Amino acid sequence: MTGSPSAAQVTGLTALPPRTVEFRGARGGQAALTWGQQGIWRSTRWLDDGDPYFNLAWTLPVTGAADLDAVLRAVGRLIERHETLRTAYVPDGKGTSQRVSREGRLTVGVYEAAAKPMSAAKALAAELASTGFDYAAELPIRCAVVCLKGRPRALALALSHLALDGWSLNMVAAEWPRLVAGEDLPAPEWQPLDQAAFERSDPPPGSQALRHWRTGLASAPRSMFDFPRREPEEPRFVRYGMDSPAAAIAAEALAARHGVTTSSVLTVACAALLGAVTGHRTAALQLIVSNRHHPRMGGMAGPAAQDGLCVIDLGDGTFADALGPGHRRTMATYRNGHYDPALVLAAWDEQAWRRGADIDLDAFFNDVRHAGRWQGLPPVDAGDPAALAALRGRTRTFFVGAYAKVKAKIFFATGPAPASCEFYVLVDTAFLPGRTAERMLAGLEELLVRAVTEEVPLDRVAQVAGLEPVRRPAGWTAIGPDWVSLPETEALLRRVCAPGPAALAVEDGGDGTPRLTGYLVAHPGLDTPEAVHTAVMRAAAGRTDVLAPHRYVLCPAPPATPAGWAGCPRLAEGDGRTPSPATTVLGR
Amino acid sequence: MLRERVAELVAKASGGELAAADVLAASCGLPALGLNSLAYLRLIDLVETEFDCDVDLDGGYLDTLDGLVEHIAGQLK
Incomplete structure (x- = not known):
């Protein structure tokens, strides 16, 4: 060779x-x-x-x-x-x-x-x-x-x-x-x-990590980017960086105060910023897990890192309140990062099929700091607002680059600088403006510094960080952790069911949560809930604005008026989720 | 005795950066002592192997030596 x-x-x-x-x-x-x-x-x-x-x-x-x-x-x-x-x-x-x-x-x-x-x-x-x-x-x-x-x-x-x-x-x-x-x-x-x-031993390792993924896939928003797309910039992906000793000092102070690591502080901060911009109380990030805590892996040269799923329920309290639970979620993610990718991808597809939407986890955080911490930070007392304010004078933000193709919609990362918070944000401008990446950096510093001296309610994070939340037009509604465009979902259902008529209704799921019901006239090829669900999932693949109905009602004929679907005679009804060979329609 | 042994495991997990005596004497939580994420994961592996127990990461007891000792003692009963 x-x-x-x-x-x-x-x-x-x-x-x-x-x-x-x-x-x-x-x-x-x-x-x-x-x-x-x-x-x-x-x-x-x-x-x-x-x-x-x-x-x-x-x-x-x-x-x-x-x-x-x-x-x-x-x-x-x-x-x-x-x-x-x-x-x-x-x-x-x-x-x-x-x-x-x-x-x-x-x-x-x-x-x-x-x-x-x-x-x-x-x-x-x-x-x-x-x-x-x-x-x-x-x-x-x-x-x-x-x-x-x-x-x-x-x-x-x-x-x-x-x-x-x-x-x-x-x-x-x-x-x-x-x-x-x-x-x-x-x-x-x-x-x-x-x-x-x-990894091919019997029994194979990774069963606990697979359970962790299954739980996360069931509770994560199906996308953090469930809002209307925008005209992308050229090139489409932009990355900004920041060098902020003040953010590092503040993160250290918060970590010490709340008994967590700085890695967890940064993870929760990223989740809070992303949640604030996208309108989510639960944030899902993929963390790059080094998988080096086992002594054997610690001495191996070669790639060992895998993506770990971190679902953080930010709650209704303050940023400080979210740090403890967020730390535990972060640690669980790092602990469950070694798994057979084929099994996780199968679980991913299975969960997407059940939930009725492709599950997009294109938000990442990679903490690349040596040993996961800073060393040699300037001796500044985080409790002294004047000293911290002076230190912020040394903060520098800069444009890193623009790229045509990146497999991420947002990518947070630290840099290796030992004595400063070197931090990067990359965004997909088809979803968020490029300037959001730069603002998130300044917003990260502001959030951390502010949280040292005062409580920051999570519903004020966007304001504190100077970020503009995305706006969803009329017709978007929250269903569980997901935002859904009802007009787009109904349009998709109608396209799938054409030439027969179809309609979408938001109904009470019985437990107080709204559920989507799809009504349609059955016809050859679309004569069971499973067949309809298969067709809907295929048409919805890759989209972050629609959600397959939780239930399908197949009727022999349309109602006399658009409001009459619920009263129509029914040929078949069900959630269409019965496992079938067709569950591979996502083709991941 | 258990407390001393867990402190030794904390020291081992830290890669020698912390001494067991410092861990025992500290009045602050483990992260404040400088235990980073990687060391935490090593610590959990060591505890589970040594005491044949499951460490549930959703418990808040991981933050302090005494919390961890109490959790292990509960598992050993």
Whole structure:
């Protein structure tokens, strides 16, 4: 297995002859993808082949008196140690497998920098990462050595996210100087091949996590974006960032006061902001779960992260009131992030079928901070309003970028800055204006700082954060945790039932909650509630404005007047949810 | 005795950042001591393995050493 860097055109660098690193690891092999690999693999499939979005550009310093040969040896040892760095993703007839090559070679570029080798290496790393990896044929690592006056000073790297996640990068960073120094490190005890075998053991792990997902899928809003779409901006997805030491100080103070972690404070804050803008008291976020709390996984280089479902009932009280329960929901999510994605997707479809709407969980939060916390925050007393106000003078917000395609409607994330709240918000402008992302950042800081000194009722979060809640036109109504457009739902039902007539009614479900009933005239192909539900679900796939009726009433003929459906003779009635092979209509 | 053992598990879960004696002496909750989310998850794994019990994350007892000890004692009965 081989790899080679692309031609670098970085200013201030002179290319020297490239070198070849040969490696031979302890073993090779082929196995199914681990659940963590499946997560990233699915994300890469969502993009076009060759898209470099999931590439990681990275730079490692070379300190001391190591010469070029020592650095190249260290690169070889690194690839030999970690099987993930010599893994290809190959079709296996049923899907995709991981294939670990025992041996191979990597071409490493060598460059002489005119000055500032680390800066030059960063630019070189970005260049190396600008081209997508051929996952089936190429090593998931490209690298080049940057020298100054003939002495190696930095290693520029481009890595596939399929090979390493943030946790693994930190592991490699810790090993790198020791490998350069020629130290003989103990072999890793756990690799993705071992993990793949564990995940297929009997009984398989992950049953508790699957129960957690089932519960969440039943209680989450079917979408946080159940409101009218808007004309998207170009490019459609925009991302803003913020650097706010004050937000970090405030979050620390709130965490200490309420006995929770800063990660939970930020999660609940994101839920509160999103809930305030979208009109939801219950918020559903997918948290990126590192899955590193088990010692074996803590020592494995390779992708382990999976998405975890976090449903937070914000309640009717204050932001502070929501922190304790929100913390427990957050912890439960992090604890239940290791699962078989195929089983969760099946549960997802099953629950969508039962609830009568595709369940859209395209709101994410990724806390990437090292060990999930800040370190070295400025010594400012959060209880001193003047000091906190002064610190807010250092807050900076900035535009990060705009993208044509992202698999998220909103994506909150921290950055790795240790001494400040580095925070990012990405929005899909087909649902929220791009400026909302920027306002949410300022709103996050305001919410946290305000909550240190006063109670912030959740129904005032939008006002406090300076956010404009979405407006739903007449005809939208709340049914359980979901907002539904009744005119659009009725129009969809009529289209599905055409050429026969149909109508939608909001009726009392018996427990005080409104339920939707669909009335229609039965005709061939639409002569049972199950057949109608199948057709409605197919037509509603991907929509966040409609909800399939909870009950279908099939009549032999339409009523004399539109108000007369309830009194019509009935051929059949029911919820149409009886399990059938047709439950795969969503085709997820 | 149980309290001391749980404090040792807290120290172990923290990756050595906290000493069991500090955990025992602290008057504040575990997050205020610096126990982060990852350490919490390690702690729950350790407690469940050591005491063969289920730690329900929806309980508020996770916030303090004494709350956790009380919960484990209740499970052991």
